[in-house]
Amino acid sequence: MRLEPPEKVSQEQITIDVREIEPLLQAPAMELPAWPEAMIKMRDGRILYIRQAKLEDVPLMLEYMRKVMNADHDFYDIVGARVYAEILGWYRSRLKDPFHLIGTFDGVWAGLANGRVMNEDVAISLHTMTFARRGRIGYAMYYAKTYYALEILKCKEWWSTFESYNGWRMAGLEMAQPTYPWPEYQHELGGARVYYVTKRYWDQALRNFCPQMIGSDLTFDVPDEVRKANEVFKLPEEVVV
Numbered sequence: 033m034r035l036e037p038p039e040k041v042s043q044e045q046i047t048i049d050v051r052e053i054e055p056l057l058q059a060p061a062m063e064l065p066a067w068p069e070a071m072i073k074m075r076d077g078r079i080l081y082i083r084q085a086k087l088e089d090v091p092l093m094l095e096y097m098r099k100v101m102n103a104d105h106d107f108y109d110i111v112g113a114r115v116y117a118e119i120l121g122w123y124r125s126r127l128k129d130p131f132h133l134i135g136t137f138d139g140v141w142a143g144l145a146n147g148r149v150m151n152e153d154v155a156i157s158l159h160t161m162t163f164a165r166r167g168r169i170g171y172a173m174y175y176a177k178t179y180y181a182l183e184i185l186k187c188k189e190w191w192s193t194f195e196s197y198n199g200w201r202m203a204g205l206e207m208a209q210p211t212y213p214w215p216e217y218q219h220e221l222g223g224a225r226v227y228y229v230t231k232r233y234w235d236q237a238l239r240n241f242c243p244q245m246i247g248s249d250l251t252f253d254v255p256d257e258v259r260k261a262n263e264v265f266k267l268p269e270e271v272v273v
């Protein structure tokens with residue numbers, strides 16, 4: 033827009049440092065407690081180590097996600113593309129209060145679960161993915177991020193939506209999540225239904241989710257040897273989804 037100034041001015045141009053623009057574009061970060069490392073024994077006996085992703089993991093995460101989004105089955109393409117944008121959104125400070133949990137077997141990336149904090153009361157589930165199938169890795173990852181939102185961040189509600197049949201079955205069906213009326217409530221991922229877990233429902237019904245679905249529970253008691261085995265983050269050699 034342009035308008036003539038209604039007064040004589042000493043300088044017609046004002047230079048703006050981009051550092052002054054950035055605070056207007058970036059959402060100021062909330063102070064959030066970190067996800068403490070955790071692990072869970074999977075059905076095949078392997079230990080899935082779950083930690084919070086670090087910014088230095090991002091280049092490798094993006095490299096792998098570029099490959100995963102080429103898989104045009106079971107919604108890996110749309111979820112891969114969206115997850116790529118979410119990781120980049122975090123890296124470039126264009127996502128408000130995101131968190132990314134990564135699950136690894138001996139350092140090799142096997143699962144991802146991410147979300148973001150909308151406000152003190154509501155956390156949003158973004159996506160869950162597994163890169164090694166038939167192991168219920170997605171179940172463990174989704175449970176871990178729900179635990180983070182409701183137990184560690186102490187949000188009152190956790191809002192999800194599901195873009196794939198396997199995702200819906202993993203958490204919409206198996207956690208028997210109710211939905212808010214649609215279209216009054218729309219999830220930020222594509223405007224679909226909001227499925228939600230309240231803290232009260234979590235306390236009442238979901239404590240036993242991992243033992244029931246996976247056969248063992250998530251633990252934050254991680255021995256040194258597991259931590260050491262997962263010290264170096266590695267990508268799977270190929271995409272096998």
Ligand SMILES: CC(C)(COP(=O)(O)OP(=O)(O)OC[C@H]1O[C@@H](n2cnc3c(N)ncnc32)[C@H](O)[C@@H]1OP(=O)(O)O)[C@@H](O)C(=O)NCCC(=O)NCCS
Nearest residue numbers: 111160161162165166167168169170171194195196198199
């Ligand atoms: C959704 C997701 C995270 C679920 O995690 P998961 O249960 O650990 O995932 P899997 O894909 O290994 O298994 C899901 C089901 O798919 C089916 N399945 C998977 N691979 C299969 C194969 N090769 N042949 C036949 N069925 C297969 C099985 O029914 C399996 O259930 P089961 O393990 O109880 O037998 C995972 O499927 C995924 O990453 N999907 C792509 C991304 C996505 O859709 N994310 C969710 C967005 S809402």
